[in-house]
Amino acid sequence: MSILKDFLLQLALVAVITLSYQLFIVERAERIRHAKLVVTVMFGLAVLLCMTFPAHMGSAVRLDIRVVPLLLGTLYGGIASGVVLAALIILYRAYLGIDPGLLTTVLTLLVSMPVFICCRTFFLKAAKPNKIILAVSLALFYCLTGFVFLVVVRDISFFMLQTNGLYVFIISASMLLFTSINESIRGMLDNNRRLQEEAKEAEIAFLRSQINPHFLYNTLNSIAILCLKDPRRAEELTLEFSRYLRRSFDFKPIGSLTTLENELELIRAYLTIEKARFGARLNVEYEVDAAPGTPVPPLVLQPLVENAVRHGLMSNLRGGTVRIAIRKEADASIRFVVEDNGRGMDRFQLESLLVPGDTKKGIGLANITKRIELLYGTSLQIESEEGRGTKISYRIPAERTLQRGRTDA
Incomplete structure (x- = not known):
């Protein structure tokens, strides 16, 4: 012993x-x-x-x-x-x-x-x-x-x-x-x-690709044209554009959070600008069942809406509808869904869309997926069918949104 x-x-x-x-x-x-x-x-x-x-x-x-x-x-x-x-x-x-x-x-x-x-x-x-x-x-x-x-x-x-x-x-x-x-x-x-x-x-990829230069050019051109044809509408569009820029240029560390209200303000400003360009070709539906103060990662939902508009609807001559749903699930998690009835994608197109470093498509889905995985350990769920449209969703545990990072108004 x-x-x-x-x-x-x-x-x-x-x-x-x-x-x-x-x-x-x-x-x-x-x-x-x-x-x-x-x-x-x-x-x-x-x-x-x-x-x-x-x-x-x-x-x-x-x-x-x-x-x-x-x-x-x-x-x-x-x-x-x-x-x-x-x-x-x-x-x-x-x-x-x-x-x-x-x-x-x-x-x-x-x-x-x-x-x-x-x-x-x-x-x-x-x-x-x-x-x-x-x-x-x-x-x-x-x-x-x-x-x-x-x-x-x-x-x-x-x-x-x-x-x-x-x-x-x-x-x-x-x-x-x-x-x-x-x-x-x-x-x-x-x-x-x-x-x-x-x-x-x-974070570097996120900051570099927050603003799509072509979107800026097109918006300024739209405002310039409206200044001649409809000055009042040009003023309204300029205010929406300023809201969009204010939210987009509000750079935060990757662990910081914003509120659902702020993210929706950015999305509405973006869609108002795009509707000024595309008119009746672009329709929008909202289904929001979550508190405005819910903490969410900044600039995660808006790029999905942008991808739906640019690559799902506007590549189609007839346009279509983008549907934004934010639901509080039974387990207190928050589910975000962006769905369009545009042209959809085949497997090859979907794989190319998920390639990291693709800055031609706004904030690429690969970067968004990486951010969500880093913050919450979840990933994007993508469903797409050619000719029928695309549905992208992700889920954030409500209790973890309150614990991770800090909320910046």
Whole structure:
């Protein structure tokens, strides 16, 4: 029982240092000037602590889990880190005493370290499950090598076999645990980093493509013509245009929210301008069943309306109707639907519409999809049939709209 307690003490010491490495070093590795040196020092400290508090098997044999920080340091810290840790083990073991145990340590490291170093390349390229299997296999190889040399230099007993069995189990379990934790934390950090990069890319694309230049030119031309034919109507259209610009140029961080009322004001201004151009060819229907103050992401709904008008209806000579529905569902979520009875799309057209970076179509559906996924983990639902029209919808959990970002009026 005393041996097990000694092993658990070593395990706790290694756990503290390993988790500290993952939480405080890995995420900041690129900003830390001597990151690899810090890694070597941390795992070196773990090695020294393990060897300082060993599990004693009689008066002559000392067992510790030094291979765990040694292997972790080699696999994650690099070859130089592994060599330094191996040298540290030999030097500290020599300091503890020149005896057969030192010879066993040296021989085990001479055989194991080349294998660790060679396998590191495969480890870095492997998927998480394979990394765990490889790390545990290398730990078992070290234990087996050490046991072989132990048998060569010492007499073996049944008690020693039992203790070594416990030793191998603890080493294997430790490597399984720490490698799994390391890879899980690294996976979360990589995913967080990827989401941050995608958020930046989406925000840049969003800001760059908020205003369609052709829409601006056409609107100004319409106002210029109305100034001659219908000055009063030109004044009304100018006011609607100013509302549209005020909402469109109100740039906000990607995590900020606006209100449903503001988003609808932008949509109405846009559609009023387009109706001035297209007349009876453009019809609009609203179905709004949600509170005006409901927090929503800015400029997500309006681009869908713009796509419906420009690519669904106005590409058709007869025009058509765009229907905007905002409903509060039974589960308190808010569903947004933009539907038109225009020309619709085939599969090829739909795929091209979802291609990222397509700035020819206002704010592309790919950018809108990315923003919604980043904010709420949901995506656009698109239904389209050639000659029948297109329906695009998405859902936002009501409770999450209140929690994510801040609302800007």
